[in-house]
Amino acid sequence: MFLGIDLGTSGVKALLMDANQRVLATATGELDVSRPHPGWSEQDPADWIAATRRAVAGLDGHDLSGVEGIGLSGQMHGAVALDAADRVIRPAILWNDGRSEPQARRLDADPRFRAISGNVVFPGFTAPKLVWMAQEEPENFARVTKVLLPKDYLRLWLTGESLGDMSDAAGTAWFDNGARRWSGELLAASGMRDDQMPVLVEGNAPGGGLRAEVAAEWGMRPGTVVSGGAGDGAATAIGAGSVAEGQGFVSLGTSGVIFNPTARFLPNPESAVHAFCHALPGMWLQMGVILSASAGLQWLSAILGEKPAALTAALGPDLRAPGEVTFLPYLSGERTPHNDAAARGAFSGLSARTGRSDLTQAVLEGVAFAFADNLAALRASGSAPDSLLALGGGARSAYWLKAVATAIGMPLLLPESGDYGAAFGAARLGLMAATGADPAGVCTRPVIAAEILPDRVLAPAFAEKYAAFRAAYQPA
Known part of the structure; x- marks a missing residue:
């Protein structure tokens, strides 16, 4: 069996499928969005963990001890700022938060961003959010040791490792999409460093193993493979073939x-x-x-x-x-x-x-x-x-x-x-990471x-x- 976990804006969806890709069960843990000011959109990452627990608990009646691989998908562009002890510094700023429009315009005016990333710097992207933090919350910004995307904060809880994948990193405005790597030049242009970014793997590659504490809670084997995963758009594409x-x-x-x-x-x-x-x-x-x-x-x-x-x-x-x-x-x-x-x-x-x-x-x-x-x-x-x-x-x-x-x-x-959505695509990525299966044979239409x-x-x-x-x- 394989488990897909999709962290959306309104909820976390868990999907369990068998080795033949037959969906056995789905369940959702609901989420709320906080809007403390006009144009702001935030969530507490602790709520993502709680919603994930509710979603997996909702797969009741299914023995999860046979799960071989877990795949992750998630809302893109969100900024989870962590300190040196991996503690969350402030609520996560989400993809649909518009506060950093002035910062996005300034970064986008630098021709290096479009030339290297291949994309407009949108206000919803991750980089302008950190520039906003540097300007408006300098004490918080000074504590930032690592920046994770939403699904990768779930990975940190699941595996204890700070890892990400290419498709999700692509939407940060810090990423050289052609070369499939972080751009030190773009990071420096927005006041960031390479060491503040997670190590990256491909979405169908192993991206950590399940911690013993979580494995015991869910009745799974410690070390169960967690795939690199994907941003929600790419995960939906994997699910749709x-x-x-x-x-x-x-x-x-x-x-x-x-x-x-x-x-x-x-x-x-x-x-x-x-x-x-x-x-x-x-x-x-x-x-x-x-x-x-x-x-x-x-x-x-x-x-x-x-x-x-x-x-x-x-x-x-x-x-x-x-x-x-x-x-x-x-x-x-x-x-x-x-x-x-x-x-x-x-x-x-x-x-x-x-x-x-x-x-x-x-x-x-x-x-x-x-x-x-x-x-x-x-x-x-x-x-x-x-x-x-x-x-x-x-x-x-x-x-x-x-x-x-x-x-x-x-x-x-x-x-x-x-x-055929993102949770199904995540489960497919979990299957490929755990078994090494050929994507062409797994990702059928x-x-x-x-x-x-x-x-x-x-x-x-x-x-x-x-x-x-x-x-x-x-x-x-």
Whole structure:
């Protein structure tokens, strides 16, 4: 058996699978986010450990003594600052925390960051958070001996070792993604040192062994292999079998992602495309990121007092021509392609006859057009997915999938029901680390239940509305 642990923002998910990759059980330990000031987003790393314990305890009825390997996945970019005794200095600053926007702008203005890391320095990345600490909390900053990413703080508790992996380190702005190593130059440019960074391994390589105390608590063998693991995007790709060029996916989660693996490092920071290391040796990835995908529908749902599924069901099964209302889904700013933290959502084209179905349709179309922006940015970066799996909670809406397929002009492949997310990918990484299995044999694609084709009749109308969507965005 193999255990995958995924540290998300809202909870820790544990997934147990057998040697044939059949999911035996899943359980979740919930988490809360602290927002002590506007734009801040923090969590206490001790809560991650407690949530992990609850999640693993939730796998009740399963004997864990046969677990051969553990894989880790986690929310990226978060900053866990530790002192010389590995004590947490302050609450972890999360990926969706915006306090370090001025520091990010300053680092991004240094041409070395884009040239070496291959990426824009976003406010959510790790490096500007530590620059913020140096400026605003100098006493805390002076105590920093090690900086870990969220999943790697869990590893520290599980194994006692300070280790990380390439795919997660890729999102710090301290990493040379082409060379797959920390950049001493970028660290020094943000006031950091090489010795403050963890040792790195590939995601499918061993990354420590389970401490005796944790092993006894969970009924496992001491020294059970813990894999290098992955950031949540790369782990989801491992779970979905997106491990070779062209095997992309589109994720309609709280945020939205178009993901494509590449055999070469293909940076394009000018389009705010994320170009990171994949969780497997010799592979990289490109991601276009929408900050509010399903979050946009959830926002409308809360305002209208009706569940998202009811709102989308009211549109009926057949795709409609784009409506009069245009929606910009920039409720929390936007990454790809605008790199604009100040961007905000907007409806335009409202009239006295606009109703809730019109607003719902506009939200679904707005996210679909944002995916079209993302796909165009990936193509401009030299990345061309052959096909796209449809993943995430929003993929349960057949209407939304039809809108996305028509907006991007590419079929979407809907997998059979199952768990292909980050926790499953983490379990696969645990399997490979423990057994040395070939990634190609482990990271297979799911069975496809349906192919969602673009609506060729409505394609011209969608193209016209997409042009209007593009014109509606005006940078501040």
